[in-house]
Amino acid sequence: MAFNFNWSPLTADAEFYQRAKEMLTTALNKSPKPPIIVDDILVNELNLGSVPPELEILEVGDLAEDRFRGIFKMCYSGDAFLTLQTRVQANPLNTYLFSKPSFTSPQPLAASSGLTIPLQITLSEIKLSAFIILVFSKQKGLTLVFRNDPLESLKVSSTFDSIPFVRDYLQKEIEMQLRTLMMDELPAIIHRLSLRLWCPEYMAKEDEERAQTEDLDKVEVVVDPFGSPPQDAVDARGNVLHASEISSLSLDGSSEITSLFSQKNLLRLAALNDSHRTLSLFTPSIRDTVFRAWAGPFERGDSAGTSTPVTPSLVRSQSSICTTSTTYTFNKGSDDGHGHMPSRPSLVSLNSATTGLGLGAGRHSRSHLRKKKNRVVNLRKSKTTDDITSESGESEGSMTPASEPAIPTRIPEEPEDNIITPPRSPSGRVRFRTTSIDLGDSPRKLRLPTAARPALASQRVPEQAILDPTSTAEKSQPTAPIFSQDKLPSYNNRSAQFPAEKNAMSSTNRTPYLEPAPMLSDSTPPGILEQAWVLKMAGEMARRAHDQKVVNQGFWASQPRDEREDSPPPAYEPNVL
Amino acid sequence: MLEFMDYIQQAFYEGSHWNYENSYSQLTATARALLDFDTPRGLRLNLSSLSSPNFATSYAIGSVGLVDGSLSYLYTSLPLRTTSQSGNVDLHNVIRGYRQIQELRRKEESWMWERWQGGRRIDKRDTLLYGRLYLPQSTLEGLYLRRISPTQQLKLSVVSDSRLRNGGTVLALHQYDVGKYNAESLYSTDGGLIGFRGLYNFGPDPRKETTEQPPRMDDRFYGRFSAGAEMYYGSLNKSGGVSFGGRFATLPAHKGTPLTATLTLNPLMGNVSTTYAVKAGENLALCSKFDFNVYSYESDLMLGFELWRMKGRSEPRRERSIAAKLEWRADTIEEKATPEPEQVMGVLKARMDQNWKIGLLWEGRVKELLFTLGTSIDMKRRDQPFRVLGLELQYSS
Structure with a gap:
């Protein structure tokens, strides 16, 4: 295996420096500036130099044409330089008074009058040394995280080099700003840019996407990751450092577009969808799957007008018969699937918004999560990467913020296509994340707002009538359990953390209300994440079917919805965390 | 408009015969009042009371963002006999405008403060x-304010806030004022700032008894020239600042138009600032300020005025009395010895700088409430010129 790091092509792009300067300028002016800087910071000159950074591959967790995960050690001591221009307040008394309470201010008459001086700062001899965790996927974009403070040293030369006090002050301030820039701003910038570059469907309007939903393949075709030049992602970061990795990565996998989902799964889901559409009793067996009616958390919330989808809520889905297990789904709107709302603001407002995004958003959301938690997760791990999984899990743990809940937070790194593999021991495989997994919406939650729904029912009739597979399933498979298998210990542990919910659940879990959820699995659920994914798929399929029907026939629009008018059991009120 | 507690403090200065204005920090008080006034933000309510001559309370509630407020209490050992009712208070005392400097008063001797009872001092x-x-x-x-002697005053200001470094700051200010000159020294725990300020008044020394009247000529300015300097040094952060200043202001006895002109220099930073204020009429004052920096060539111009709107005294229309008509004469008009003081309806203050930033303030009284309505307008931003809009209401009893 060979990596090809291109450093010089970066500089060949004429537009690159211009764009990098703009990005840097905005990034530098975003964080609150110290009072001594009285003007915007402008990036005057930027040169990446000719010496590329040294990269040492410590670990490659996942490698395919469309995705990559790895840990690098990077050292850089090149000749890149950066010239900034701004204006500073030269009167120390003025800055001294800036943030002091006026009550104890000495209130000088004119001694604090300002003198602003244009200042030019040149940053050179930048020495960086860092461990970088890089996760790349066509769907999720590029996530780059520094595991440590990358800045080792740099030389700040400015207009005030002759005054040691000012020089030291500037050096200190600039180093501080740069550190925050690299640790906080840079990953965000990179991610945003990579999304824009590699995932053009996120930029598309939602209705366009809805128009495309008829064809699964179409979506995948749209996701043409490397149609755009990979250099853009590099300059997006505006940083000298890791440019080579990204470019090389992108160049590596540029040729092919691979299908994201296994054909087997798609076929099964299609069959399942068909069976529901036709009220057929046949249910293809898909392991580790819970069928959900709606793929996205917003649809029902919006239709009911009651729930607030963005607030984190705890939704419990639970087996209906002869099991005691529960699956907790933590839905935190800002964290998962729809955390990238700014790029697609209309997603929230439209009920069927998630339809077109079913596949893309499902995967994409996790990339957000990972970025946030500094996690490296592979959904499509090859059969031999179990050890890597555990390794990366450990490394993740070390990076996990201290404020994270004590609940074990591992993402099941399960190959998507090993559904037919025999169930493994649950203890090592089921990992759970509190705030991460976007399961779309569970049927329970979806049913919550029924009481408030009649007001809006008239507008919603077609969609709900179609999209309520629970009703059809109710007729066809009233006794189907969600999880048939014995329950995982980790699940039980988790449920112990929410005794209230559990009690409520146990009191209600025999209600016929719960039964309609169709069950798709007869083996050990390997992981929430995978379930979530399959759920999304299922929801997606249902969506598509619905859309097609809406287009084709009006019969479903007139479907009675009376079975859904019953109010939900109180135990399924959304728990706002 | 002065807050109630500041108003009470002014009353304390007055009651203890402290010349608050004879200080270098108050050299440009006129220009500050006319040009650097604060425009209120949001809605603010003040409820205050001087419940006894020695005790005052004030509550404020505001709506800047979230609701915030403050509670304040004041105790003074000097009984204050000032009007505290917002319905009766003289607006000239609570609205800072053109500051007419007064003749220097002779300071009391320290023995004047002595009170003896039964062979012991009880003062x-x-x-x-x-x-x-x-x-x-x-x-x-x-705040701790103490008159040490007729010529000295100590002021300790404390702010405690967990967000501040070291949890708070203390400022100690010692003022020494003999009329002819004033000297202040201060120390702030924030950065170990040490400061000295001094002001010298040219002209007759109020300490010396002068029997001869100063020559009065109507075509000459009759005023006072004062000069001062300040110096600060931050002992912890090794920074400092210096400024010099001078002021010429006419005294109340001046026959012509009252005016105040100041010049301040900051030699370290190369800053020159001049202000010129004229009381153009009974109810109108104009002010201009020009800043220039000799190092950076930056300049700044600011213009402002204040206009006092008086309630027109409606003269009762007099009918000639029958007796006067019969006697073919006009009624004798009895002149009042002292004309009734005009009622202030409100004060309009406006300022504008060369960047087309405009500040407007309308202060006055409605019934028993003192109000301050202000806005600041940025004419360069056409889309949303009104940057700040605020209303402040005060009620005190």
Whole structure:
């Protein structure tokens, strides 16, 4: 295996420096500036130099044409330089008074009058040394995280080099700003840019996407990751450092577009969808799957007008018969699937918004999560990467913020296509994340707002009538359990953390209300994440079917919805965390 | 408009015969009042009371963002006999405008403060204690003011706030004022700032008894020239600042138009600032300020005015009496010895700088409420010129 790091092509792009300067300028002016800087910071000159950074591959967790995960050690001591221009307040008394309470201010008459001086700062001899965790996927974009403070040293030369006090002050301030820039701003910038570059469907309007939903393949075709030049992602970061990795990565996998989902799964889901559409009793067996009616958390919330989808809520889905297990789904709107709302603001407002995004958003959301938690997760791990999984899990743990809940937070790194593999021991495989997994919406939650729904029912009739597979399933498979298998210990542990919910659940879990959820699995659920994914798929399929029907026939629009008018059991009120 | 507690402090200065204005820091008080006035933000309500001559309370609630407010209490050992009712208070005392400097008064001798009873001195130094708690920021302000002697005053200001470095700051200010000159020294725990300020008044020394009247000529300015300097040094951060200043202002006895002109220099930073204020009429004052920096060539011009709107005294229309008509004469008009003081309806203040930033302030009284309505307008931003809009209401009893 060979990596090809291109450093010089970066500089060949004429537009690159211009764009990098703009990005840097905005990034530098975003964080609150110290009072001594009285003007915007402008990036005057930027040169990446000719010496590329040294990269040492410590670990490659996942490698395919469309995705990559790895840990690098990077050292850089090149000749890149950066010239900034701004204006500073030269009167120390003025800055001294800036943030002091006026009550104890000495209130000088004119001694604090300002003198602003244009200042030019040149940053050179930048020495960086860092461990970088890089996760790349066509769907999720590029996530780059520094595991440590990358800045080792740099030389700040400015207009005030002759005054040691000012020089030291500037050096200190600039180093501080740069550190925050690299640790906080840079990953965000990179991610945003990579999304824009590699995932053009996120930029598309939602209705366009809805128009495309008829064809699964179409979506995948749209996701043409490397149609755009990979250099853009590099300059997006505006940083000298890791440019080579990204470019090389992108160049590596540029040729092919691979299908994201296994054909087997798609076929099964299609069959399942068909069976529901036709009220057929046949249910293809898909392991580790819970069928959900709606793929996205917003649809029902919006239709009911009651729930607030963005607030984190705890939704419990639970087996209906002869099991005691529960699956907790933590839905935190800002964290998962729809955390990238700014790029697609209309997603929230439209009920069927998630339809077109079913596949893309499902995967994409996790990339957000990972970025946030500094996690490296592979959904499509090859059969031999179990050890890597555990390794990366450990490394993740070390990076996990201290404020994270004590609940074990591992993402099941399960190959998507090993559904037919025999169930493994649950203890090592089921990992759970509190705030991460976007399961779309569970049927329970979806049913919550029924009481408030009649007001809006008239507008919603077609969609709900179609999209309520629970009703059809109710007729066809009233006794189907969600999880048939014995329950995982980790699940039980988790449920112990929410005794209230559990009690409520146990009191209600025999209600016929719960039964309609169709069950798709007869083996050990390997992981929430995978379930979530399959759920999304299922929801997606249902969506598509619905859309097609809406287009084709009006019969479903007139479907009675009376079975859904019953109010939900109180135990399924959304728990706002 | 002065807040109630500031108003009470002014009353304390007055009651203890302290010349608040004879200080270098008040050299440009006129220009500050006319040009650098604060425009209120949001809605703010003040409820205050001078419940006894020695004790005052004030509550404020505002709506800047969230609801915030403050509680303040003030105790003074000097009984204050000032009008505290917002319905009766003289607006000239609570609205800062053109500051007419007064003739220097002779300071009391320290023996004048002595009071003896049964062979023991019983006089106490006048003290003022003031505390203010801001909620929900949990910021505490405290003030300790003590007249040490007729010529000296000590002022300790404290702010306690967890967000400040070291949890708070203390400023100690010692003022020495003999009329002819004033000297102040201060120390701030924030950065170990040490400062000295001094002001010297040219002209007759109020300490010396002068029998001869100063020559009065109507075509000459009759005023006072004052000069001063200040110096600061931050002992911890090794920074400092210096400025010099001078002021010429006419005294009340001046026959012509009252005016005040100041010049301040900051030699370290190369800053020159001049202000010129004229009381153009009974109810109108104009002010201009020009700043120039000799190092950076930056300049700044600011213009402002204040206009006092008086309630027109409606003269009762007089009918000639029958007796006067019969006698073919006009009624004798009895002149009042002292004309009734005009009622202030309100004060309009406006300022504008060369960047087309405009500040407007309308202060006045409605019924028993004192109000301040202000806005600042940025004419360069056409889309949303109104940057700040605020209304402040005060009621005190």
